[in-house]
Amino acid sequence: FGIGLSSFKKKKTVLTLHWVRNGFLRQLSAKMICKQVDTAVVHSAFMKKQLCNLGVKNVVHVEYPCFDQSIKPDKAEACAYWGIATDIPTIVCIGNTRYDKGLDILLDALQRAEHPFQLLICGKEEAFDRSFIEEKIRPFADRVKLCLHYLSEEELSNALSASDIIALPYRRSFNGASGPLGEG
Numbered sequence: 001f002g003i004g005l006s007s008f009k010k011k012k013t014v015l016t017l018h019w020v021r022n023g024f025l026r027q028l029s030a031k032m033i034c035k036q037v038d039t040a041v042v043h044s045a046f047m048k049k050q051l052c053n054l055g056v057k058n059v060v061h062v063e064y065p066c067f068d069q070s071i072k073p074d075k076a077e078a079c080a081y082w083g084i085a086t087d088i089p090t091i092v093c094i095g096n097t098r099y100d101k102g103l104d105i106l107l108d109a110l111q112r113a114e115h116p117f118q119l120l121i122c123g124k125e126e127a128f129d130r131s132f133i134e135e136k137i138r139p140f141a142d143r144v145k146l147c148l149h150y151l152s153e154e155e156l157s158n159a160l161s162a163s164d165i166i167a168l169p170y171r172r173s174f175n176g177a178s179g180p181l182g183e184g
Contacts, residue, residue, distance in 0.1 A: 005037060008036075012038050015034070016040075017030065017040055020042075020047050027054055034059065035056075037058070039058050042060070072157055077161070078157075078159070089116065090163050091118070091165045091167050092120045092160070092162065093119070093120070093122070093167045093169075094123055094160070095180050096124045097121075101169070113140075118145075119145070120162060120163070122159045123149075168180060
């Protein structure tokens with residue numbers, strides 16, 4: 001609720017919000033926190049509109065930044081890193097396996113895929129754990145690589161470079177900014 005943030009009033013304070021959660025108390029909390037800082041930064045026009053609708057006046061929309069300036073491996077190097085083919089379209093799903101990110105939606109849809117594909121799932125296990133994922137991919141497990149932990153910079157770079165498609169099957173309940181979308 002912003003308790004203690006007033007101690008920073010002698011300094012300019014900037015807060016970054018990565019999502020605006022639903023529910024009276026959560027929205028009240030966001031509103032009160034924003035009142036205690038000079039600027040609240042969000043990474044989508046949708047989130048800015050949500051905060052403005054709550055009466056927040058000090059919100060600024062800054063598109064999700066890409067901080068990684070390193071040279072990325074080419075596709076062939078990245079595919080070799082993961083041990084996947086270069087001549088089959090690669091779908092990459094990056095990020096923690098939270099419910100709102102919809103990995104289950106993607107896995108259900110791929111069961112009906114009529115074209116060749118290979119799938120790389122990268123991110124820390126959360127709502128959907130390894131056993132759930134392995135059960136869902138059983139019909140096409142030979143086309144899937146799993147990397148179920150928080151990614152290193154090298155792993156992230158290779159996952160992005162190996163991709164032909166970055167899949168982001170977010171549920172409607174997801175109202176935050178997406179790092180994988182920005183990277184994609």
